[in-house]
Amino acid sequence: MSEILFDRIALIGIGLIGSSIARDIKKFGLAREVVISTRSAETLNRAEELELGTAYTTSAAEAVKNADLVIVSVPVGASEAVAQQIAPHLKAGAIVTDVGSTKASVIAQMAPHMPENVHFIPGHPLAGTEKSGPDAGFSGLFKGRWCIFTPLPGTDRAALERLSSFWKALGSMIDEMDPQHHDKVLAIVSHLPHIIAYNIVGTADDLEAVTESEVIKYSASGFRDFTRLAASDPTMWRDVCLHNKDAILEMLARFSEDLAYLQRAIRWGEGDKLFELFSRTRTIRRSIVQAGQDVDSPDFGRHALDK
Amino acid sequence: MSEILFDRIALIGIGLIGSSIARDIKKFGLAREVVISTRSAETLNRAEELELGTAYTTSAAEAVKNADLVIVSVPVGASEAVAQQIAPHLKAGAIVTDVGSTKASVIAQMAPHMPENVHFIPGHPLAGTEKSGPDAGFSGLFKGRWCIFTPLPGTDRAALERLSSFWKALGSMIDEMDPQHHDKVLAIVSHLPHIIAYNIVGTADDLEAVTESEVIKYSASGFRDFTRLAASDPTMWRDVCLHNKDAILEMLARFSEDLAYLQRAIRWGEGDKLFELFSRTRTIRRSIVQAGQDVDSPDFGRHALDK
Incomplete structure (x- = not known):
């Protein structure tokens, strides 16, 4: 299922999420070039050691040049700074997206800086683990998980489709809602x-x-x-x-x-009140397991592992 | 590592905990006879279908006759009723224990009913899963887990040692503390x-x-x-x-x-306060993993299972 979806992808931020995306791009051959950028020289070196991309730079501005897809994976508080750095260097027609856990704030921080001629599509893949950093990432993190887009009014549907195809290639299911x-x-x-x-x-x-x-x-x-x-x-x-x-x-x-x-x-x-609450919460877990969003094995299945 | 520790064990209550104990007794050959008792005829039938014991009765009084070890595994609110039922029928020298999650209350409920000539030793194996009932039990539930005794003043040390040997045979580690x-x-x-x-x-x-x-x-x-x-x-x-x-x-x-x-x-x-709290809690998880009380794999290791 290898198909090149973008010539050049720039990954700004290479922690758990960024590095998992990088691993999947490589595994599925989704891009010809993957430029990786992060502020810390140490983290960047580690990304290079792990061979997560095809080029490496501590300059976000440098990284986005000629990129067809830019994925910003940084703590949401850093969104505006990144937007300011990359805005003047974005290629016309490029898709810019992010992976932030809050959307109204990211839009407020980034949208004002985005040039007219790029497609800014805020996104949020609902995936992660308690680990962080480039070593914590792994291929398959997004498989079976939801990716939520919160597109701005007037977003180009073709660009949205293209971005959706990318996340689907990583195994994600797509949803769309308003940022609020x-x-x-x-x-x-x-x-x-x-x-x-x-x-x-x-x-x-x-x-x-x-x-x-x-x-x-x-x-x-x-x-x-x-x-x-x-x-x-x-x-x-x-x-x-x-x-x-x-x-x-x-x-x-x-x-x-x-x-x-x-x-x-x-x-x-008041035992009756306690019993009532403690009973109805059981149903929700059953639904989550049925929806394939958790394992059914007792103790999250870790019992077999923790011996 | 099969050694008969008790001639006859009575299990009062055969849910997740009781049935896991039953499975381990059978697996390790720790008793000649295992009498299982529970109030519900349906649950008792299921226990028999699962071949968890050697005899089955809905009468707790009947079950404890001639038993050398009695393990009460019922919701803690039922402790007094069970104590009243079994007290007149306990064998002289028998060890009576429980598995309840609260100890001061269980002692207050059971101790007054216990005859002088039995060893009542309250206990609490710290093990379980989110499932319940006799089908939810499994051999190995107590392996690597703590079992806490809260012995009353004047408890016979030899009886305590004998009970400890039982839990150790199930793979548990033993601790002792006061009920409060x-x-x-x-x-x-x-x-x-x-x-x-x-x-x-x-x-x-x-x-x-x-x-x-x-x-x-x-x-x-x-x-x-x-x-x-x-x-x-x-x-x-x-x-x-x-x-x-x-x-x-x-x-x-x-x-x-x-x-x-x-x-x-x-x-x-106040970002600094948040950052400070969110940083120090990481250390505790690391210690839990080091202490062998949880798995280190991301997502409790369920990632591999939930696909």
């Missing part, structure tokens, strides 16, 4: 879970009555499930919190309200 | 994570702006990690909440306080 809705959806399915996970791990770390070594020893009884998300890239998640503030604060308010209700039920020994 | 400390430790490493997971899944289920099908479709971006715990047995978790109330409420208060701090940092755009 995307940010609300992601606030609940991704941002809130990460924030809650960071928070509970922080709470456990701060206890005086229970030692850290006890938390670690006995973590298999539930706690460890949270530590995976809480091990995610701090820069990326700081930026997500700062750049999807309104939707996140709304979800946090709802979560806290629900938690207060639950807490009250515990305090007053 | 156990309940605090478990409140943070197990009870709070489950309650938080139930809560966030409930919050997501209630949203109007985001549909349930969106939550399910995009769950791989973080949310799905919580749904596993939130699929756990509702009866068991209702009872845990009701029977470890004080420690849980204390942990919930701390968690909410920390979350308010985090929420404020998001509202006021």
Whole structure:
């Protein structure tokens, strides 16, 4: 299934996401040239050692020259700086996309800088792991996962189709929504879970009555499930919190309200209320497994691995 | 490594935990006879179909007769009723233990009923999955996991050693602590994570702006990690909440306080505070992996499975 979709692709940022894209481009032969750019010389060297592209530069401006597709994979807070650097050097007709976890903010940061003659199509592949950096990437990360576009009004459908073909070649399924809705959806399915996970791990770390070594020893009884998300890239998640503030604060308010209700039920020994909540949440997991978005094996299937 | 440790073992309750114990007893040949008892005739039939024991009865009183070891594996709220049923029929010198997730409450429920001439040793194997019932059990569930005893003052050390040998034969590591400390430790490493997971899944289920099908479709971006715990047995978790109330409420208060701090940092755009918290939580996961209490593979290693 090898077909060249773009002559030259520029990857700005080569962390978990960028390097996974690079590996898939190479594996499926989707481009003749892949120029890789990242600010850190050290990371760039590592990308070269891993042979992730065909050319390497610390200059984003340099990287995008003559590129038909530019994929920006940086923490969302760096979007505007990248847009400013690359804008004057973009090829006419080029497609510029990103992979950021928040969309309204990325659009506000990048769109004003984009020249009229390029296709700026904001995107978000819903894939990742708790690891970061170019070594953490792997081919197949996007397989079976959703990629959401939040195109601006008046976006060229042909360019959108071309970008869709690229993500489909990586195994993704495509969705489209407006940026505000995307940010609300992601606030609940991704941002809130990460924030809650960071928070509970922080709470456990701060206890005086229970030692850290006890938390670690006995973590298999539930706690460890949270530590995976809480091990995610701090820069990326700081930026997500700062750049999807309104939707996140709304979800946090709802979560806290629900938690207060639950807490009250515990305090007053209202077993029926607890049982009702604890029963209906089972259904959702069943649906997720049926939708192919998680494995059905107990303990995420890790039981076989953790021996 | 087959050695008969007890002539006759009675298992009261044959769900995930009870049936996993039964499978290991059989596999390692740890007893001559295994009498299985559960209130539900249907579950008992299933246990017999699975050939989990050597005798089957819906009467707990009947089951414990002549048993050298009695293991009570029921939701903690049912502990007193079981204690009342079995007390008059226990063999002199028998060891009676349980597997409950809360210990002070189980002791308060069971100890007053226990005859002088039996060894009542409360225990808690820290193992389980999100599945429940006799079909969910499997041999090896306790391997590499901790089993915590919370012995009462004056407990016979020889009896404790004998019970330890049993759990060690199942692959467990043994710890000992007082019941109050156990309940605090478990409140943070197990009870709070489950309650938080139930809560966030409930919050997501209630949203109007985001549909349930969106939550399910995009769950791989973080949310799905919580749904596993939130699929756990509702009866068991209702009872845990009701029977470890004080420690849980204390942990919930701390968690909410920390979350308010985090929420404020998001509202006021305090990136440094967010970055600091998001960085230190990484260390804990690393320690858990090093301690052999979780797998190091990204996504709990399920990536390979979920394709």
